[in-house]
Amino acid sequence: RQTTYTAIKWMFETGIDWDGPEADYDQYVAIMDTCAAKLIKNYKDKSILPAVIKLIFRRNRRDLYIHDLVWTFFQAYDPDSLKYVAEYLISQNEKDVKLACKILHLKPERYDLVSRRKLYQNYLGWLKENNPYLYMTGESFQYSNEPEPLQLDLDAKYLNKPISPRRKRPLDFTNDEQGQLMQFHNAKKEDQYILAAYSQQIHDRNLNNWNQWKRRELAKQIQTAKQDLG
Helix, strand or coil: CCCHHHHHHHHHHHHCCCCHHHHHHHHHHHHHHHHHHHHHCCCHHHHHHHHHHHHHHHHHHHCCCCCHHHHHCCCCCCCHHHHHHHHHHHHCHHHHHHHHHHHHCCCCCCCCHHHHHHHHHHHHHHHHHHHHEEEEECCCCCCCCCCEEECHHHHHHHHCCCCCCCCCCCCCCCCCHHHHHHHCCCCEEEEHHHHHHHHHHHHHCCCCHEEEEEECCCCHHHHHHHHHHC
């Protein structure tokens, strides 16, 4: 097993920058896609993710096939790796920007550099804030032309319980947490976002205040959250 892994890793790393004759390119793509899939799916090797992203965007600039490689990237179930994709939001290449927006499921209103830099910083901030509560949906370009590969679990953020990006849920909820979620689900969706954001902030600031706030009725929780968040 180790010998096979070492050989596949060597093939991927030495092949990443190959740019040979056009006639051999289909075979090269198939080999690289297979190596990447085996390393990520079979051997759980996440160290190649930056190189996989580099290869995806380089192929896309030449209008070459990327769907299998994007699928493989998502199979790592690693939300933090999307920061490598986000870097292409500030690329000077228009194809890079459009593909990054597709992979990240972003629809910016403007594409000028200032707006894209702001979008990039905002996305990194969102990723950092919500990382413990994000999960991969399994969607890719085989599923949809506009896949939504990453979603935020508001329940987990509200309860401050990190989840598995692959399986979505923590192992279990206590009876108290089940009751808190029933109340949380009675709030409007926009209020759920506010409650979850405030819950995380007050939890990080003062655990005792967080516990007191969570024991209040829903209307009081929403009122306090909106007042404190401005």
